[in-house]
Amino acid sequence: MARFRNNKKKGFVKPVVKKQPGVDHVTGEKIPHSIVFSRGKIPSSLKQLQMDLRKLMLPFTAVNLKEKRRNNLKDFLNVAGPLGVTHFLILSKTETAPYLKVARTPQGPTLTFKIHEYSLAVDVAQSQLRPRCPQDLFKNSPLIVLSGFGSGEQHLKLTTVMFQNIFPAIDVNTVKLSSCQRIVLLNYNKDTKFIDFRHYSIRLQPVGVSKRVRKFVQNHQVPDLKNLQDVSDFITKAGYGSESEVDDEAATVTLTSDLGRINKASSKSAVKLQEIGPRMTLQLIKIEEGLCSGGVIFNAYGNEAEKKKEVKEEEDKINEEDADEDADED
Amino acid sequence: MAEESQKLETVNLSKKRRLGRKKGNKTKKKLKGFDGSGERIKIDRRMKKLFRKRARDYNSDNDEDEGDDGGYAVATKGENAVPIRKEVALDGKDSSEEEEDHQDIDEENEISEDEEGEIQPGITKLTEGCRAFRLAFKKIIKKNVSDVSLGPVLSGHKKLVAEKLAEEEAEQKVKGDVKKEKHLLEEKGHVKPANFLDSHEKFLIGVATKGVVKLFNAVNKAQNAQKGLNASRFKDEKAIIKRRKEAFFSELGRTTLSSAGAPAKAHTSSGPVDGEGPAWAPLRDSYMLTSSKLKDWDKMPDSVAEDEIERIPLDSSDDD
Numbered sequence: 001m002a003r004f005r006n007n008k009k010k011g012f013v014k015p016v017v018k019k020q021p022g023v024d025h026v027t028g029e030k031i032p033h034s035i036v037f038s039r040g041k042i043p044s045s046l047k048q049l050q051m052d053l054r055k056l057m058l059p060f061t062a063v064n065l066k067e068k069r070r071n072n073l074k075d076f077l078n079v080a081g082p083l084g085v086t087h088f089l090i091l092s093k094t095e096t097a098p099y100l101k102v103a104r105t106p107q108g109p110t111l112t113f114k115i116h117e118y119s120l121a122v123d124v125a126q127s128q129l130r131p132r133c134p135q136d137l138f139k140n141s142p143l144i145v146l147s148g149f150g151s152g153e154q155h156l157k158l159t160t161v162m163f164q165n166i167f168p169a170i171d172v173n174t175v176k177l178s179s180c181q182r183i184v185l186l187n188y189n190k191d192t193k194f195i196d197f198r199h200y201s202i203r204l205q206p207v208g209v210s211k212r213v214r215k216f217v218q219n220h221q222v223p224d225l226k227n228l229q230d231v232s233d234f235i236t237k238a239g240y241g242s243e244s245e246v247d248d249e250a251a252t253v254t255l256t257s258d259l260g261r262i263n264k265a266s267s268k269s270a271v272k273l274q275e276i277g278p279r280m281t282l283q284l285i286k287i288e289e290g291l292c293s294g295g296v297i298f299n300a301y302g303n304e305a306e307k308k309k310e311v312k313e314e315e316d317k318i319n320e321e322d323a324d325e326d327a328d329e330d
Numbered sequence: 331m332a333e334e335s336q337k338l339e340t341v342n343l344s345k346k347r348r349l350g351r352k353k354g355n356k357t358k359k360k361l362k363g364f365d366g367s368g369e370r371i372k373i374d375r376r377m378k379k380l381f382r383k384r385a386r387d388y389n390s391d392n393d394e395d396e397g398d399d400g401g402y403a404v405a406t407k408g409e410n411a412v413p414i415r416k417e418v419a420l421d422g423k424d425s426s427e428e429e430e431d432h433q434d435i436d437e438e439n440e441i442s443e444d445e446e447g448e449i450q451p452g453i454t455k456l457t458e459g460c461r462a463f464r465l466a467f468k469k470i471i472k473k474n475v476s477d478v479s480l481g482p483v484l485s486g487h488k489k490l491v492a493e494k495l496a497e498e499e500a501e502q503k504v505k506g507d508v509k510k511e512k513h514l515l516e517e518k519g520h521v522k523p524a525n526f527l528d529s530h531e532k533f534l535i536g537v538a539t540k541g542v543v544k545l546f547n548a549v550n551k552a553q554n555a556q557k558g559l560n561a562s563r564f565k566d567e568k569a570i571i572k573r574r575k576e577a578f579f580s581e582l583g584r585t586t587l588s589s590a591g592a593p594a595k596a597h598t599s600s601g602p603v604d605g606e607g608p609a610w611a612p613l614r615d616s617y618m619l620t621s622s623k624l625k626d627w628d629k630m631p632d633s634v635a636e637d638e639i640e641r642i643p644l645d646s647s648d649d650d
Contacts, residue, residue: 043517096518098519115519117519117520119523126522127522127523127525145537147537173552173553173570180545183538183542185538185541187534196530200535200538202542251539251540251543253543253547253550254547254550273535273538275531275535
């Protein structure tokens with residue numbers, strides 16, 4: 001005999017509160033949110049890259065996102081709506097290379113990049129003598145710098161727009177400089193058509209102060225004076241100046257407000273960047289109209305239609321030349 | 331066969347004798363169940379069956395009818411001794427045919443001893459086993475073995491073992507190759523960065539630094555304008571808006587000039603900029619017509635004044 005379900009035993013259903021999650025409560029602007037996940041089986045190094053990318057996308061991303069094998073794109077899309085997720089970063093791998101897809105939800109477009117080379121944040125940190133990771137490094141979203149994209153081609157323009165909107169916009173009038181801790185650089189190389197993807201941390205240092213004094217102020221530690229004759233030597237005896245300070249002229253800024261303990265307002269500060277990784281060399285392969293579907297707007301290997309067109313044009317050209325030659329001959 | 335029957339008899343005899351000692355004048359049939367009762371072990375039926383089957387299996391090759399007897403149902407000390415001894419005897423036969431005579435004599439001796447009933451069966455077994463073992467061992471020792479890397483013990487299967495080792499090695503190699511290949515495939519594209527900054531990296535850092543400096547300067551400029559004014563106060567807010575407006579319009583005018591004057595900068599700004607057309611994209615006639623394919627037209631930067639290199643939305647336009 002089948003048992004009847006007790007209707008009274010219905011669990012408490014939380015009423016859905018209509019809230020706009022992707023809106024900044026101060027300025028009312030829409031904040032882009034993103035999730036990074038992978039499709040298919042990916043090796044451990046790519047999993048690490050995925051984690052690095054999630055960290056890079058902080059704070060408006062799901063760091064501890066757990067995906068299952070049976071999750072398909074639709075699942076993510078269904079979640080994206082209520083959570084206000086605007087961008088998908090999808091990692092995948094084939095036998096030829098790993099791929100990164102950057103997509104806007106819910107309608108697209110989707111940019112597919114081939115990852116030619118990549119280094120993890122760990123590798124980058126290992127390559128450095130003193131890797132730097134302040135506590136609040138990942139508390140604010142990074143700035144994004146796109147360079148070399150301005151050649152006027154459609155697909156590059158679209159890429160620019162896509163990446164600009166992946167991070168929240170900065171209001172010049174209200175932004176706090178202390179919140180600018182990281183920077184993501186995308187540099188397009190015209191010759192190779194590769195995009196260099198880099199992630200740096202920003203550090204400001206006062207200019208015109210000897211290293212010793214700077215370190216002293218910074219660290220608040222008792223300096224080692226045993227080799228000095230007098231206390232004044234500590235300041236007057238300049239250490240060997242680093243050669244990097246010479247070409248720092250271009251990299252100095254004047255601050256409007258104090259930044260930390262050592263960078264005072266209206267004093268010159270040098271901008272120092274240190275890589276935190278991950279590092280990628282991307283190649284734009286394809287742009288699709290929809291979310292991983294739809295018509296192909298751009299294809300690096302050439303569209304079928306375009307190819308035909310090109311061939312036709314070439315033929316026309318040849319024909320024209322022939323005609324010209326014929327005319328000359330006459 | 332005669333010998334075996336004799337043995338069987340002795341076994342039965344010994345058991346009978348012992349049982350007789352223990353339990354007086356009870357019949358053999360009845361005693362069967364109580365066989366192990368001397369040690370007070372409870373035996374359930376299944377175990378009993380198992381034991382019986384084992385005993386039958388054990389004895390199947392030399393005496394089939396003994397299983398029916400049921401004497402092996404529960405392994406008592408006396409019965410245990412018998413099969414072991416037999417095994418040893420068999421071993422002895424395998425190792426050498428000549429020993430058989432010896433063996434027979436031994437067994438007969440043992441049996442006679444058994445029949446006397448004074449000597450425990452376990453002890454006789456030990457001495458007998460020793461002898462067989464000694465003979466077998468002597469034979470092994472007598473063989474002279476050439477010194478091979480594989481050692482004397484494996485000498486019999488020297489070739490086989492070598493073959494097997496080689497095969498294993500080959501297998502391992504193949505496995506390793508496959509693993510290596512897989513690892514290579516997995517790590518495709520994974521590059522460890524160099525310890526030093528090469529020229530390309532330096533160039534990239536330079537570009538990034540330029541961007542940061544530009545942003546910071548812009549922030550500095552914008553925030554200098556509203557210095558000393560508190561945004562939360564109504565009066566100040568008005569002033570701030572006014573100043574922002576001024577700054578915005580001045581920026582617009584400046585870029586118009588600069589785009590006309592400096593073609594270098596014009597190429598960084600999006601789209602082909604005509605000399606006579608307005609610098610701000612929405613004011614141009616061709617705005618949005620060229621990029622009809624773009625889905626995110628509303629996300630396009632609303633001013634060309636904003637440098638392509640860097641993302642600083644001038645939200646002053648929104649404030650108005």
